[in-house]
Amino acid sequence: MRTIHTDVVVIGGGSTGAGVVRDAAMRGFSAVLVDRADIAQGTSGRFHGLLHSGGRYIASDPESATECAEENTIVKRINANAVEATGGLFVTTAQDEEDYADQFLARASAAKVPAREITIAEALAREPRLDPRIKRAFEVEDGTVDGWQMVWGAIRSAEAYGAKILTYHRVVSIDREGDRVSAVVVRDERGGGDLRVECGFVVNCGGPWAGQIAAMADCHGVDVVPGAGIMIAMNHRLTGTVLNRCVWPEDGDILVPDHTVCIIGTTDIKAEDPDRLAIPANEVQQMLDSGEAMIPGFRCSRALHAWAGARPLIKDSRVAATDTRHMARGMSVIDHRSRDGVYGMLTIAGGKLTTYRLMAERVVDIMCSEMGGQRPCKTAGEAVPPAEDGRLYTIGHRLDNVESRNDGPSHEQIICECEMATRAMLERVMDTLPKSQLDDVRRQMRLGMGPCQGGFCSQRAAGIAHERGGIDAERANGLLRLFLKNRWIGLWPILYGKQVRQAALDNWIHEGTLDVEHLPVPVEEVVR
Numbered sequence: 001m002r003t004i005h006t007d008v009v010v011i012g013g014g015s016t017g018a019g020v021v022r023d024a025a026m027r028g029f030s031a032v033l034v035d036r037a038d039i040a041q042g043t044s045g046r047f048h049g050l051l052h053s054g055g056r057y058i059a060s061d062p063e064s065a066t067e068c069a070e071e072n073t074i075v076k077r078i079n080a081n082a083v084e085a086t087g088g089l090f091v092t093t094a095q096d097e098e099d100y101a102d103q104f105l106a107r108a109s110a111a112k113v114p115a116r117e118i119t120i121a122e123a124l125a126r127e128p129r130l131d132p133r134i135k136r137a138f139e140v141e142d143g144t145v146d147g148w149q150m151v152w153g154a155i156r157s158a159e160a161y162g163a164k165i166l167t168y169h170r171v172v173s174i175d176r177e178g179d180r181v182s183a184v185v186v187r188d189e190r191g192g193g194d195l196r197v198e199c200g201f202v203v204n205c206g207g208p209w210a211g212q213i214a215a216m217a218d219c220h221g222v223d224v225v226p227g228a229g230i231m232i233a234m235n236h237r238l239t240g241t242v243l244n245r246c247v248w249p250e251d252g253d254i255l256v257p258d259h260t261v262c263i264i265g266t267t268d269i270k271a272e273d274p275d276r277l278a279i280p281a282n283e284v285q286q287m288l289d290s291g292e293a294m295i296p297g298f299r300c301s302r303a304l305h306a307w308a309g310a311r312p313l314i315k316d317s318r319v320a321a322t323d324t325r326h327m328a329r330g331m332s333v334i335d336h337r338s339r340d341g342v343y344g345m346l347t348i349a350g351g352k353l354t355t356y357r358l359m360a361e362r363v364v365d366i367m368c369s370e371m372g373g374q375r376p377c378k379t380a381g382e383a384v385p386p387a388e389d390g391r392l393y394t395i396g397h398r399l400d401n402v403e404s405r406n407d408g409p410s411h412e413q414i415i416c417e418c419e420m421a422t423r424a425m426l427e428r429v430m431d432t433l434p435k436s437q438l439d440d441v442r443r444q445m446r447l448g449m450g451p452c453q454g455g456f457c458s459q460r461a462a463g464i465a466h467e468r469g470g471i472d473a474e475r476a477n478g479l480l481r482l483f484l485k486n487r488w489i490g491l492w493p494i495l496y497g498k499q500v501r502q503a504a505l506d507n508w509i510h511e512g513t514l515d516v517e518h519l520p521v522p523v524e525e526v527v528r
Contacts, residue, residue, distance in 0.1 A: 001195070002194075004196075005199070006031060007199065008024045008029050008199060008201045009203070010032070010034070011033075011206055012035060012206040012210075013038070013155075014040055014042050015040065015151050016348060017205035018151045018154035019359060020359075021154075021155070022154045022158040023360040023364045024367070025163040026157075026377075026382070027364065027368070027375040027377070027378070028375060030163075031164070032197055032199070033155075033164070033165050034171060035167050035168075036168070036171070037168060039151055040152070040443065041443070042207055042309075045309075047231070047265075048256050048263045048264075048266055049147065049256045050142060050143075050256050051075060051143035051354055052352055053072055053113060053143075054108075054111060054113035055088065055108060055113055055244065056249055057111075058110070059103070064330045064355075065108075065113050067330070067331075068352060069111070069141075071354050071355045071357060072141060074358075075150070075354060078380070078384055079145070079149075079153055082146045082150035083143050083150075084143055084144045084257075086143055086144050086257055088242035089118075089123060090138040091130065091134045091137050091246055091294065092245075092247075093134055094133040096135070104136075108140075114140065114141050117138050118138070118139050127239050129295045129297075136246060142242035144256055144258050145353065145354075147353060148444070152444070166195075169188055170187045171213060174213075176217060182344075183199060184197045184199065185197070201345070201371060202344060202345045203345075203346050203364075204346065205348055206347075206349075207274075207310075208224060208271075208310040209224075210222060210312060213347075214334075214347050217336070219347075222334060222347055224312050225314070226271040226273075226310035226312070226313075227311035228267070228274075228277050228308055229266035229269070229309060230266060230267050230280075231265035231287075231307055232263065232287050232306045233261040233305045234263070234298075234303060235302035235304045237257045238257075238298065239262055242255070243294050245290075245294065251286055251287075252266070252286055253290060255295070260450070264288075264291045264298075265287070267283045267286065268311070277308035277310060279307070279308050279490070279493040284303075284306060284494060302497060303496075303497075303499055305449070305490040306491075306493045306494050307489075312349040330350055330351065331355065331358075332348070334348070334349075343370070357380065361377045361379060364377065398419070399420050415461060416446075416448065416460075417452075417457075418449070421446065421457070425445055426445065426464060427464070430464075435470075437479055438482070439482070439483060447461060448487060452505075454483060454484060454506070455502070459509075459514060474521060474522040480516065481516060484510060
């Protein structure tokens with residue numbers, strides 16, 4: 001078994017893990033991040049895209065509301081290329097009582113969340129599709145954030161400071177010498193073989209899987225409850241502003257404009273296994289009904305894709321074990337030295353993607369203290385490398401890049417017309433992600449996330465991957481099948497109306513023309 005040495009091992013490549021490895025590296029620690037899959041493939045890549053103003057939690061969790069309000073400003077600055085400052089509205093719909101709205105401004109002020117009430121006329125002028133029967137409207141500083149861009153920005157920043165990132169490396173054991181953590185053993189899921197990472201400290205950022213990871217160090221009973229929720233992307237932006245229903249947090253009360261779509265979310269049900277999250281038909285209908293309450297005609301719009309994610313909630317003794325909706329959203333750090341007598345390991349869970357940087361700061365502060373010396377946190381003052389131009393990806397700027405070159409319009413091949421992704425973009429991403437599957441590429445450049453859901457671009461991308469060398473035809477066929485399988489998971493729950501016609505067209509292409517199901521297959525099907 002090969003062995004490497006580092007100061008800190010960070011387990012989990014979501015927003016929290018990326019924030020922690022960046023923070024640790026910026027403080028001068030040698031750091032290695034490991035994840036069993038790709039960066040931001042779990043919870044951080046499966047949310048509704050909201051950069052919280054804090055307004056959602058002013059009544060249910062004021063401490064979290066304050067943290068979100070403070071970090072909202074910082075994230076907009078350090079992750080500028082991943083954030084769109086859309087602003088937000090909390091509206092009392094025709095279906096809602098006004099009791100909550102009556103206390104909204106007082107609660108927001110107490111939690112230090114900037115907010116002001118605007119007239120119904122102002123709200124409708126800003127968002128013409130809003131139901132004209134709304135009773136109240138409050139303006140807040142919500143935004144939208146591309147979780148993949150944000151997390152990858154933090155990862156690249158960490159790498160610039162010397163951190164090592166090992167994706168597709170699954171933790172198989174956490175070794176101890178007596179009461180002290182000494183190493184993390186990981187299995188290379190793609191290249192094969194095990195790697196021993198000897199270290200002085202482990203930070204467990206495993207999200208909904210954090211309890212399973214802690215148990216590997218014989219730290220049992222870490223109660224991280226997966227709060228599962230579904231979201232649905234609609235075919236275009238029905239609103240330019242984040243819309244929230246002005247009620248206690250409930251299912252389907254947020255509508256988020258994100259890139260070229262808008263996302264309605266979310267439900268909140270305790271999941272038994274964060275690796276197996278359903279998209280129930282009744283919850284799909286619930287989301288569509290909730291959208292209709294804010295935007296009349298919402299149901300007539302085309303539902304593009306549905307997905308489910310699992311929040312890593314810390315078990316809350318104040319509510320029932322199954323009541324994830326009312327569990328606190330605040331972050332929690334578990335010190336395994338004081339809890340379990342195991343030195344050199346911390347677990348962090350809870351919190352929000354909006355507070356990822358603050359979560360990292362707090363857990364690394366504790367780590368520094370336990371390692372015997374404080375080193376100042378610098379993450380709030382330095383933008384991640386890709387944020388230097390402060391530009392968020394939009395379809396418009398990709399079109400501008402293609403059509404407004406100094407030497408005239410580009411004749412470069414367009415691989416994904418829905419997202420205006422060119423062959424050069426695709427190949428740059430493939431260069432940075434060797435041995436990647438097409439879903440890894442998708443998270444970097446939104447391949448197959450437009451209206452056709454991979455109907456036209458998937459086979460082109462698979463063909464280019466094969467043409468570039470390094471993979472044979474069977475591997476390329478396997479990558480194509482896996483990509484289409486993963487797209488289908490989010491399509492079948494919303495097959496009605498226009499989406500049925502699109503799915504039928506895609507099926508004719510892949511089955512009638514390419515006969516995908518009968519292409520030559522490798523001995524072992526591609527799964528990663």
